[in-house]
Amino acid sequence: MKENNECAIVMKGISKEFKVLNRREGLKGSLLDLFSRDYKTVTAVDDISIEIPRGQIVGYLGPNGAGKSTTIKMMTGVLEPTRGELLVNGAVPYKNRAKNAEKIGVVFGQRSQLWWALPLTESFNILKDIYMIPDQEYKDMLEFYQSLVDIEPLLHKPVRQMSLGQRTLSDILAAFLHNPGIVFLDEPTIGLDVSMKSKIRTLIHALNQEKGTTVILTTHDMGDVDALCRRIVIIDHGKMLYDNDIEHLRRFFGSYRTLKLRLSGDKKAQLEKLTAEIPECSVGITEDEEWITVLVDEEKRKVMDVLSQIQNSYTVRDMQLEEISTEDVIRKIYEDADRENGAASEETEEGSESK
Amino acid sequence: MTNSISKKRGLGFYLHIYRMIVIQDIKSKMSYRSDFIISTVGMIATNVTGFISFWILFRNFPSISGWGYYEMLFLYGFSLISLTPVQCLFDNNWSLRQNVFSGDFIKYYFRPINIFFYYQSEIFDVKGLGQLAFGIGTLVYAWAKLGIPVTVLAVVELVVFLITASLIMIALQNAAAATCFWINNSFYVLDLAYKFRDYAKYPITIFGPVFKFVFTFLIPIAFIAYYPSLVILRPDEIPVLTWLSPVIGLIFFGLSYKFWMLGVRKYNGTGS
Numbered sequence: 109m110k111e112n113n114e115c116a117i118v119m120k121g122i123s124k125e126f127k128v129l130n131r132r133e134g135l136k137g138s139l140l141d142l143f144s145r146d147y148k149t150v151t152a153v154d155d156i157s158i159e160i161p162r163g164q165i166v167g168y169l170g171p172n173g174a175g176k177s178t179t180i181k182m183m184t185g186v187l188e189p190t191r192g193e194l195l196v197n198g199a200v201p202y203k204n205r206a207k208n209a210e211k212i213g214v215v216f217g218q219r220s221q222l223w224w225a226l227p228l229t230e231s232f233n234i235l236k237d238i239y240m241i242p243d244q245e246y247k248d249m250l251e252f253y254q255s256l257v258d259i260e261p262l263l264h265k266p267v268r269q270m271s272l273g274q275r276t277l278s279d280i281l282a283a284f285l286h287n288p289g290i291v292f293l294d295e296p297t298i299g300l301d302v303s304m305k306s307k308i309r310t311l312i313h314a315l316n317q318e319k320g321t322t323v324i325l326t327t328h329d330m331g332d333v334d335a336l337c338r339r340i341v342i343i344d345h346g347k348m349l350y351d352n353d354i355e356h357l358r359r360f361f362g363s364y365r366t367l368k369l370r371l372s373g374d375k376k377a378q379l380e381k382l383t384a385e386i387p388e389c390s391v392g393i394t395e396d397e398e399w400i401t402v403l404v405d406e407e408k409r410k411v412m413d414v415l416s417q418i419q420n421s422y423t424v425r426d427m428q429l430e431e432i433s434t435e436d437v438i439r440k441i442y443e444d445a446d447r448e449n450g451a452a453s454e455e456t457e458e459g460s461e462s463k
Numbered sequence: 464m465t466n467s468i469s470k471k472r473g474l475g476f477y478l479h480i481y482r483m484i485v486i487q488d489i490k491s492k493m494s495y496r497s498d499f500i501i502s503t504v505g506m507i508a509t510n511v512t513g514f515i516s517f518w519i520l521f522r523n524f525p526s527i528s529g530w531g532y533y534e535m536l537f538l539y540g541f542s543l544i545s546l547t548p549v550q551c552l553f554d555n556n557w558s559l560r561q562n563v564f565s566g567d568f569i570k571y572y573f574r575p576i577n578i579f580f581y582y583q584s585e586i587f588d589v590k591g592l593g594q595l596a597f598g599i600g601t602l603v604y605a606w607a608k609l610g611i612p613v614t615v616l617a618v619v620e621l622v623v624f625l626i627t628a629s630l631i632m633i634a635l636q637n638a639a640a641a642t643c644f645w646i647n648n649s650f651y652v653l654d655l656a657y658k659f660r661d662y663a664k665y666p667i668t669i670f671g672p673v674f675k676f677v678f679t680f681l682i683p684i685a686f687i688a689y690y691p692s693l694v695i696l697r698p699d700e701i702p703v704l705t706w707l708s709p710v711i712g713l714i715f716f717g718l719s720y721k722f723w724m725l726g727v728r729k730y731n732g733t734g735s
């Protein structure tokens with residue numbers, strides 16, 4: 109166990125519940141809603157405990173609606189946890205929002221925090237004064253930025269004239285500007301092209317190395333994870349599924365192989381058919397849509413066996429055999445959790461609604 | 464690494480940041496020249512038509528409830544000036560609902576400064592300055608026509624009560640805007656608060672006793688122009704309430720700020 113003061117973030121049994129009004133339909137329903145006390149409780153984050161030492165880059169993963177953004181909103185002082193103990197830089201974020209904000213940087217992908225009408229350099233100047241960054245540190249930081257990416261063309265452009273990629277890049281630069289101890293990045297690479305993604309990964313990596321910044325990264329892009337994170341935390345339905353080294357996870361799935369195939373014909377249709385034909389393997393398509401991937405657990409069934417089954421009914425134009433990819437590991441974990449959850453929720457369907 | 468002592472951010476700091484943001488904002492607005500010209504023309508037209516309708520309405524009556532034409536004009540000018548701060552400095556209240564609804568509002572939590580300040584500093588509405596010029600012109604003209612002696616005391620009183628009136632108008636708008644943290648259709652509340660300010664131009668005595676009570680104690684728009692103007696216009700019959708109005712202004716502003724910040728604290732954001 110690490111000492112508390114070595115930890116950037118300590119979460120103990122954190123939960124967050126939202127009360128949502130059960131809305132009724134129609135005009136009469138809306139009128140009734142005005143006086144309604146009929147609330148449903150949604151548990152977005154459910155009893156999560158993590159300790160994050162300084163300087164780490166942690167991939168905070170989970171399927172849509174898992175509770176990742178909600179966790180980040182608690183860590184940044186926007187939301188108050190319903191239960192549990194949360195310390196960021198040794199203080200409770202919700203109670204010390206402004207003080208906490210001095211030592212963190214935040215980027216919510218697709219939601220710019222820069223002044224819309226101002227050129228980036230003016231935004232930076234304002235931030236310099238808001239965070240009271242000393243002149244020399246500010247100058248050094250800009251030089252460091254320039255050595256990593258070409259910021260010169262961005263500086264004089266009003267934010268509202270920027271492309272999504274340029275804006276995200278600017279937002280990330282702004283988040284690191286005051287050299288915060290922790291930076292939260294919620295889906296920073298969403299909607300970006302391959303080259304911008306790689307630029308942003310380089311930038312985050314370099315800043316983490318050079319400044320020792322702790323980074324909490326939420327993403328659905330396993331390329332981000334491969335490039336940046338040693339440790340990953342996976343949550344689903346608000347509950348912690350996994351928290352460990354990614355290497356450890358890969359070893360855990362050591363008997364798995366990814367079989368990549370190029371078949372003639374329509375990939376989407378093949379995906380459906382193959383999923384039905386080989387139920388013991390998980391079938392997917394790669395991000396560039398070039399390959400069909402079949403994840404095989406060699407302890408259950410040999411790769412060659414699966415391949416020959418496929419060859420019986422498809423023409424294989426090209427194939428590759430790989431160790432399990434991060435993408436597949438994560439998908440496997442999501443799918444397994446889903447299966448368990450599906451079974452569990454059927455039993456508790458009735459009891460899950462509170463008044 | 465980051466230093467552990469928290470940096471002090473006082474009034475000087477906030478004024479400095481405000482100035483920086485506003486100068487940049489005005490600079491960038493002026494760079495869209497046609498936009499700037501059109502909105503300036505629009506602002507002048509609004510003020511001129513406002514004045515013309517006032518003039519058509521009141522020039523034919525020698526007095527209404529004992530209030531003469533120039534006294535009415537004085538009230539009109541007074542209310543224009545006292546509405547300037549809310550127009551110039553707090554115009555972003557109009558976008559609050561949109562920001563809260565879309566979830567964009569969470570970005571205001573991420574800076575180490577007061578959220579109310581940060582939010583309001585984002586917009587400075589230059590158009591309000593035209594209204595200010597118009598109001599001052601009207602007030603000075605009415606003052607001269609009424610032949611009220613210009614003393615240091617009168618000017619000080621005027622300034623104090625203008626500030627009071629502004630605070631009340633700002634308070635009204637803050638409170639109305641902040642309802643969006645609790646209800647979806649808060650636009651109507653804000654719009655209603657905006658419409659009320661039209662009544663601020665008239666002496667409260669022309670309304671019946673019910674409205675007189677409402678506009679004094681519930682929705683205190685009588686403090687925007689009527690009660691303060693009495694100090695200059697009717698120095699012999701000033702009600703106690705007038706002397707209380709600076710305090711009432713501060714209290715209302717304080718309460719509206721607390722209400723706004725209460726919304727900030729309980730805001731849950733959106734699911735995405």
Ligand SMILES: Nc1ncnc2c1ncn2[C@@H]1O[C@H](COP(=O)(O)OP(=O)(O)OP(=O)(O)O)[C@@H](O)[C@H]1O
Nearest residue numbers: 126152171172173174175176177178731732733734
């Ligand atoms: N303000 C809110 N009011 C009600 N429910 C909410 C609110 N915010 C989030 N939720 C719910 O909490 C759950 C978790 O949402 P959250 O945004 O944290 O997910 P996420 O892991 O970030 O998902 P994604 O990958 O899609 O961004 C969802 O079921 C969501 O509907």
Ligand SMILES: [Mg+2]
Nearest residue numbers: 176177294735
């Ligand atoms: Mg999210």
